[in-house]
Amino acid sequence: MGHTSKRMKEARKLFDAEKVYSLDEAIGSIEKFPKVKFDESVELHFALTVNPKSSDQIVRGTVVLPHGIGKTVRIAVFCKGEMESKAKEAGADYVGSTELIDKVSKGFLDFDVVIASPDMMRDLSKLGKVLGPRGLMPTPKAGTVTTDIEKAIADVKAGKIEFKSDKQAGIHVGVGKRSFSKDKIKENIQTLLDAINQAKPVSLKGNLIKSVSLSTTMGPGLKVAL
Numbered sequence: 602m603g604h605t606s607k608r609m610k611e612a613r614k615l616f617d618a619e620k621v622y623s624l625d626e627a628i629g630s631i632e633k634f635p636k637v638k639f640d641e642s643v644e645l646h647f648a649l650t651v652n653p654k655s656s657d658q659i660v661r662g663t664v665v666l667p668h669g670i671g672k673t674v675r676i677a678v679f680c681k682g683e684m685e686s687k688a689k690e691a692g693a694d695y696v697g698s699t700e701l702i703d704k705v706s707k708g709f710l711d712f713d714v715v716i717a718s719p720d721m722m723r724d725l726s727k728l729g730k731v732l733g734p735r736g737l738m739p740t741p742k743a744g745t746v747t748t749d750i751e752k753a754i755a756d757v758k759a760g761k762i763e764f765k766s767d768k769q770a771g772i773h774v775g776v777g778k779r780s781f782s783k784d785k786i787k788e789n790i791q792t793l794l795d796a797i798n799q800a801k802p803v804s805l806k807g808n809l810i811k812s813v814s815l816s817t818t819m820g821p822g823l824k825v826a827l
Contacts, residue, residue, distance in 0.1 A: 620823075622825055624815075625787070628786050631817050632783065636779070640779055641779045641817040644817070645776050647771060648812045649770045649772065649809055651805055653769065653770040660772065660809070662796055662800040663743050663796075668760065670762065670789075671777050674713045674758070675695075676712060676714050677714070677716070679721040679739075680750055681720065688751075692754055706727065706728060714737070716745045716747070717745065718746075722739075725739070762774065762775075762793075
């Protein structure tokens with residue numbers, strides 16, 4: 602049986618594992634949990650009613666959280682020619698074409714988001730096995746394959762995130778940091794909820810969301826009524 606840390610034992614005294622909390626109660630509770638040495642992320646974990654094996658019931662989308670996620674996002678942009686200078690001016694951390702592809706193929710992965718111009722996608726497909734499993738492969742649906750590189754970079758810097766249901770019909774998304782105010786966390790959560798509900802598959806009848814829990818990186822999850 603795994604060892605339970607002193608901090609986790611203290612956290613468990615501060616909430617009821619069986620209770621379903623209101624959003625305000627849940628946010629208030631995690632604020633009381635013992636702190637660690639870093640600014641933990643605040644995360645939402647969704648269990649959905651979709652059939653994860655059905656291709657027409659994948660829930661996927663993007664949303665700009667009004668207060669971001671409290672993390673400096675490193676952006677890699679794959680493009681050519683004039684777009685390279687535009688990407689650098691817009692604040693991309695890494696910019697290039699074939700030379701950047703070669704660098705990534707050799708193990709370079711010091712970035713969190715990938716944006717690409719459409720003319721790079723054929724070459725970028727070589728990195729499918731590297732970027733795909735990490736959720737980094739750019740797609741038109743997510744707005745990360747685009748000719749408007751500057752806007753895509755600005756959106757990411759403004760707090761744009763992508764969400765996608767996994768093989769267990771779940772979605773797991775960071776919605777801020779413990780250092781955020783209660784109001785900022787709540788606004789981010791409500792914005793994310795709206796986006797996920799809007800991404801409900803047409804083929805799905807009834808409610809999309811089965812259950813939700815709220816947690817911090819190192820803390821327990823609290824059931825939330827939404």
